[in-house]
Amino acid sequence: MNLSYTDEQNLLRDSVSKFCLSDYTFETRMKSVESEKGHNEEHWKLFAELGWLAIPFAEEHGGLDGNDVDLSLMFEEFGKAIVVEPYLANVVLGGGILKRSDLEDKAKYIEGIISGESQISLANYEPTKGFNLGNVDCEISSDGTVNGLKTTVLNAQNANYFVVFGKHDKGHAFALVSREAEGLGCTSYKTYDGFVSGDIKFENCKAEAVFSAENALEILEETILDGLVCISSEAVGAMEKCYQLTIEYTKQREQFGQPLSKFQALQHRMVDMFMEAEFTKSFLLKVLATHETDEKRKLIYGLKNQVALAGKLVAEEAVQMHGGMGCTEEMSIGHYLKRMMVIVHLFGNDTYYLNKYIES
């Protein structure tokens, strides 16, 4: 048994942590959120220069052959600063599909992601279709024509390419569609956590390639499992920050002639927040240290259930103990709650994954 990080992993954590602490104050984050792209392009370039965008890709495609532990510790640090740069959308989801696919010239597209020059979004969820990944109406014909409507496509407005999941002769397949393709309509919006997202409508769009018709659903499921580990790690980081910010705030806020932190009723609640964060972290490490595929899959379902329940509780308690100020746009704590609530529901909520855990 080995529960330690490698030296390389510790170095990676230090460098991500340093970036989040020095270059990512709450004020700079909000500036990025309000900017046209919804994130800071300089930061994205920096991610590329530091090699972060190459982590989960194979060496033959210019990647660093990293694993889920590497991704997890990055996301944990991202969670502490609620980083809005579209790492999940591009590297984990868009890139995650491509790297597992049988797309012939996938190296070209992966290199684009790694260099930061290209952004590729996964378009799979559809309105009112719920969380079941196979439940789609979108159609990809054998000649590469795509028809359908996709929703909450993460980072839609910045993507040059969309990896579209849809029905196909043989079951399911992916289509690679250029943003410039005729018949593609993109409605961009922000989600309530400040990230950019969008609806994409495909009307007789010509795909540049149709691929992985043999095992598209399997690839999608594996990629979403990666996504679940990443956002769960992000939640662990955010939970830690939530209780730390609450401790700081209650230490300086005085009512009834003493700091709020002196009231035992509140101390116990902060202890509960701490314990929830630690338990969630333990669960995350159990997932990372498990390698048997079916067992790991089942544990990831359990992890998402734990994250959804504990993350929501911790972030809500943090806002409550910040009082009225916690309910304002001005303070950072409410933005942690917003991101946490999106994480709670993204790819499926506690109820959904508890059921999947029981069934698997």
Next chain:
Amino acid sequence: MDLNFSKEDLEFRDEVRAFLDNEYPNHIREKMHNGEELTRDEVVEWHKCVAKKGWMGHSWPVEHGGTGWDATKIYLYLRELALEGCPTFVPFGLQMVAPVIWTFGSEEQKKKFLPRILNFDDWWCQGYSEPGSGSDLASLKCKAELDGDEYVINGQKTWTTLGQFADWIFVLVRTDDSGIKQTGITFILVDMKTPGIEVKPIITLDGDHEVNEIWFDNVRVPKENVVGEVNQGWTYAKFLLTHERSSIAGAPQMRRAINRLAKKAETTFHGDKPLSEDSTFNSKVAQFHLDLDALEMTELRGLAAQREGRSPGAESSLLKIKGTDLQQRLTSLAVEIAGHDAMPYGGPYGFSDIEVAAAKDAQLTAPKYLNFRKVTIYGGSNEIQKNIIAKAILGL
């Protein structure tokens, strides 16, 4: 004991329904149904519509224009309004300052203010909290000094709900700081048009402008606007807060909302079957109904006590804690049902400029959830309510 309504009660309920069918303005009904924002004029229009019927004073004594209804009638009335999805009444005049005025105010104040409140001629707001005085309200610093026949107010109030629309504000001011903090507070009524008042918006997590900071810079107010005795305001302030709390619980609105959500779950698929057939989800809904039953009975008990002439006491804290907890659970359930469709954010009332694929009611669930974080904080935070119960009911 019998929970069935008498024939007379049912006739009264039908009368309320007929009133809503015939007089509740359709354009307001539609906006409320779609979760759209009402303008100030529309809020006033709704109140005037009820005032014209003579039903604004449902909780008021007859001598001041109240309806004189018993607890059952008040319950039925509020329930019908909630089931129809009517806007809730702006409580600051009707349910908060009015009882203070008729209990502690002068005859002139009663004559001047109560009829206008009952007719919704004046929109009232509340000047209680300050940046440094939230839960510890009695530590407030906003100062009023007597200068001739006028008090001069300087300082800042915060979290003033809908202050941007208000004609009048009731303010707790410090008129003496020589003794303990609870003494030396005065309850004063201020015309919002008085020079020196500035209203600054506070934007909350849902992106809405609902609350404000109110700044007072040498605001001169006639001394006859003091309610009751100078320096005795803390007593009136606490009296008002018990009235505020007992009007917060909102069981009928929640019954309507949970029924709508349960209906929605029948056509919502997160997995292979509708959510309404998912036992994990259903246990949450069932637990909600059970807790709501208990809340509703607690509310009825409180109303009955009020009609017997007992003022709502520390029991109102119980209603506030349990009611707001349920309100928040309800908003969470709504987000849960909406799933990914809750994510697109077009502001607190949805998108106005673009069409998105997610249904409008789904988009509105997240802003509502975020907005409702306030309910366990305002009206005296739930932590403070527990202190009140510990002290006043349990004798700890």
